[in-house]
Amino acid sequence: xxxxxxxxxxxxxxxxxxxxxxxxxxxxxxxxxxxxxxxxxxxxxxxxxxxxxxxxxxxxxxxxxxxxxxxxxxxxxxxxxxxxxxxxxxxxxxxxxxxxxxxxxxxxxxxxxxxxxxxxxxxxxxxxxxxxxxxxxxxxxxxxxxxxxxxxxxxxxxxxxxxxxxxxxxxxxxxxxxxxxxxxxxxxxxxxxxxxxxxxxxxxxxxxxxxxxxxxxxxxxxxxxxxxxxxxxxxxxxxxxxxxxxxxxxxxxxxxxxxxxxxxxxxxxxxxxxxxxxxxxxxxxxxxxxxxxxxxxxxxxxxxxxxxxxxxxxxxxxxxxxxxxxxxxxxxxxxxxxxxxxxxxxxxxxxxxxxxxxxxxxxxxxxxxxxxxxxxxxxxxxxxxxxxxxxxxxxxxxxxxxxxxxxxxxxxxxxxxxxxxxxxxxxxxxxxxxxxxxxxxxxxxxxxxxxxxxxxxxxxxxxxxxxxxxxxxxxxxxxxxxxxxxxxxxxxxxxxxxxxxxxxxxxxxxxxxxxxx
Numbered sequence: 001x002x003x004x005x006x007x008x009x010x011x012x013x014x015x016x017x018x019x020x021x022x023x024x025x026x027x028x029x030x031x032x033x034x035x036x037x038x039x040x041x042x043x044x045x046x047x048x049x050x051x052x053x054x055x056x057x058x059x060x061x062x063x064x065x066x067x068x069x070x071x072x073x074x075x076x077x078x079x080x081x082x083x084x085x086x087x088x089x090x091x092x093x094x095x096x097x098x099x100x101x102x103x104x105x106x107x108x109x110x111x112x113x114x115x116x117x118x119x120x121x122x123x124x125x126x127x128x129x130x131x132x133x134x135x136x137x138x139x140x141x142x143x144x145x146x147x148x149x150x151x152x153x154x155x156x157x158x159x160x161x162x163x164x165x166x167x168x169x170x171x172x173x174x175x176x177x178x179x180x181x182x183x184x185x186x187x188x189x190x191x192x193x194x195x196x197x198x199x200x201x202x203x204x205x206x207x208x209x210x211x212x213x214x215x216x217x218x219x220x221x222x223x224x225x226x227x228x229x230x231x232x233x234x235x236x237x238x239x240x241x242x243x244x245x246x247x248x249x250x251x252x253x254x255x256x257x258x259x260x261x262x263x264x265x266x267x268x269x270x271x272x273x274x275x276x277x278x279x280x281x282x283x284x285x286x287x288x289x290x291x292x293x294x295x296x297x298x299x300x301x302x303x304x305x306x307x308x309x310x311x312x313x314x315x316x317x318x319x320x321x322x323x324x325x326x327x328x329x330x331x332x333x334x335x336x337x338x339x340x341x342x343x344x345x346x347x348x349x350x351x352x353x354x355x356x357x358x359x360x361x362x363x364x365x366x367x368x369x370x371x372x373x374x375x376x377x378x379x380x381x382x383x384x385x386x387x388x389x390x391x392x393x394x395x396x397x398x399x400x401x402x403x404x405x406x407x408x409x410x411x412x413x414x415x416x417x418x419x420x421x422x423x424x425x426x427x428x429x430x431x432x433x434x435x436x437x438x439x440x441x442x443x444x445x446x447x448x449x450x451x452x453x454x455x456x457x458x459x460x461x462x463x464x465x466x467x468x469x470x471x472x473x474x475x476x477x478x479x480x481x482x483x484x485x486x487x488x489x490x491x492x493x494x495x496x497x498x499x500x501x502x503x504x505x506x507x508x509x510x511x512x513x514x515x516x517x
Contacts, residue, residue, distance in 0.1 A: 100137055101155055103127040109153050113234045120144070121229075125151070131285070135162060135199055135320075140239060148239035149228050152202075159200050166193040191420055199320050206230035208277055208319040209237065215274045221263050223290055223315045240315045242288030249284060249435045255309025260289050261387065261438025262445075263314035268429050269329065269449040278323040279316065280421050282428045284435070288315035323421040327451075333422070334452025341381055345370040356416040364412060372409045379430075380453075384441045387433035 106127065110118045119125065123142040130150070131138045135158040139151045155161070170189045198204060206227045213224040229236040243252070248260050264287065272278045279286075292311035332355050339348045349366035352358050358369075376395060379385035398406045415423055433440060446453045 100129045100132045105156065106137075106139065106153050109156065109233055110151075113231045122149075122151075136233075141236075143228055143236070147228065149236050150225070150239050152235040152237070154200065154202065154233040159196060162196050162199065163193065166196070187415075187420075191424065195321055198322075202230055202232065202235045202320075205318075205320045206235060208322045211275050211277060212271070212279075212316070212319060220293075221313055222267055223313050225315075225317070240288055240290075240317065242290040242315045245284035245287040245289065245432070245436075248289050249432075252289070252436075253309060256289060256312060257436045257438045258440070259309045259312045260287070260314065261433045261436045261440045263312075264429060264432060264436075264438075265440050265442055265445045266449075267314060267316060268425065269445045272323075272325045273328040273449045273451075276324065276326045276328070277319075278325055278329070278422065278425060279319060280321040280323050280425050281318055282425055282432060284432060286316065286318045288317070289313075290315050323425070325422075329422065329450055330419075331452035334446070334450040334454075336452075337377060337380055337446065337450070338453050338455060340370060340373050340377060343370065348373070352413075355419075357414055357419075358412075359414050362412050362414075364409065368405065368409055372406050379440070379442045380446055381443075383443060384439055386437070386439040387430065388437055389434050392431065392434040 106129075114121060121144055123144060123146065125141040126139055128139075129137040130140045136152050136154040139153065141149050141151050143149045166189050170186055170193070209224065210227050213226050216222045216224045223240065225237040225240050227235070227237050243256075245260060248256050252260070264282070267279070268282070290313040292308065293313065332351065336348055336351055339351065345366035349358070349364070349369050352369065353360075358364060375398065379387065398404055399410050401407055
């Protein structure tokens with residue numbers, strides 16, 4: 001594979017060929033049908049050929065083309081099953097791998113950014129990349145102090161390619177619409193384009209990753225690699241072993257899927273509360289499922305598969321795109337969810353109007369808005385919810401069908417700019433949960449971390465109950481203390497922290513070796 005294709009004419013030609021290819025395959029399909037092949041068989045062949053060409057081009061070009069492919073890949077669970085099959089394999093390929101750049105180019109970047117004697121910084125350096133992503137690739141190495149590290153090297157010309165690709169893709173965004181029913185692709189492309197400078201800024205990425213690594217350093221559930229060294233175009237972090245989430249989706253046990261889903265939801269909602277930052281690139285390639293920490297004090301008793309799965313941890317990678325939320329997730333989200341679940345249509349409608357979700361020029365029926373929202377937030381209504389592709393497809397079809405009231409109402413709603421990234425991250429995370437088929441106690445995480453989800457009186461009751469438990473423990477009552485630890489500590493049944501309280505991590509773990517794939 002040659003270096004990252006950068007010349008505008010080359011990249012534009014590859015991207016421009018996509019809609020022509022779509023049209024050509026439609027014509028080929030018509031010919032096959034005239035020749036006697038069944039419509040179903042022909043459609044399947046056309047879908048497979050379309051997927052092969054689309055994602056081959058996106059993956060080869062890297063840059064913005066692959067970034068869009070990765071963003072779309074988490075939504076494949078929204079596709080009707082008869083369409084999803086041909087696309088699923090092609091989509092997931094983008095989450096873990098892309099053609100690498102030559103080792104000579106890698107060495108040149110390292111020499112320019114780390115100095116001509118860059119090899120002295122490493123005891124070993126593997127020229128073969130362990131992962132290749134949209135704007136850079138990762139090499140495994142051993143730092144001069146003996147730590148296993150991941151060395152992320154940015155593709156030369158990545159910024160120019162990123163902007164060029166996204167500009168070209170926006171011109172035929174409508175052709176990509178069928179990939180994700182009910183979703184307008186063009187705003188997604190615009191948002192990705194607006195964040196190009198942030199994606200390319202490894203100094204900013206290092207700051208965001210350090211903030212998470214510091215906050216989650218003693219956490220029993222989430223592992224974030226430490227930053228070892230950073231310079232322009234090169235980011236060195238500790239290495240993270242583990243099972244890529246894409247593999248858990250494909251082959252994981254039910255226990256692993258549920259545990260991964262619970263921790264993914266916990267990280268989504270706890271991260272902004274704990275760091276003031278929202279990890280904004282939640283595709284499966286950025287997560288690992290790590291086995292239980294051997295130094296966390298596991299009991300000597302033989303444990304079953306469910307108990308083992310409940311002690312696995314979530315490794316989180318790639319902090320190149322974050323949303324800055326100094327006060328955590330907006331309380332409006334929690335308030336709106338609580339009021340919607342409570343059936344308070346008028347209050348919900350007024351809140352949405354005040355926040356700009358309903359423009360002043362639009363008049364809607366509050367009860368109709370409530371009916372639109374309730375199915376979407378079903379996972380927050382029950383104690384635990386099993387996310388599935390069929391549920392996701394049902395929601396997508398309900399909103400995408402031009403004949404449905406949900407479609408007509410959805411077109412009249414507005415998404416304020418300040419909520420754009422939060423909205424995309426939430427939808428993407430739900431997409432991953434559906435790919436996992438995970439059973440998740442989402443309500444527990446919302447009550448623990450989302451401001452406003454608990455009514456003020458309920459939040460006060462939860463804090464009072466927490467104080468009571470702490471008082472019991474202080475009286476030396478061993479049985480009460482054990483009960484308190486069951487509620488406050490790492491819950492082996494994936495129930496998360498006590499409701500209405502913040503999660504308190506236990507004693508520090510020893511340092512981990514971690515990966516930044």
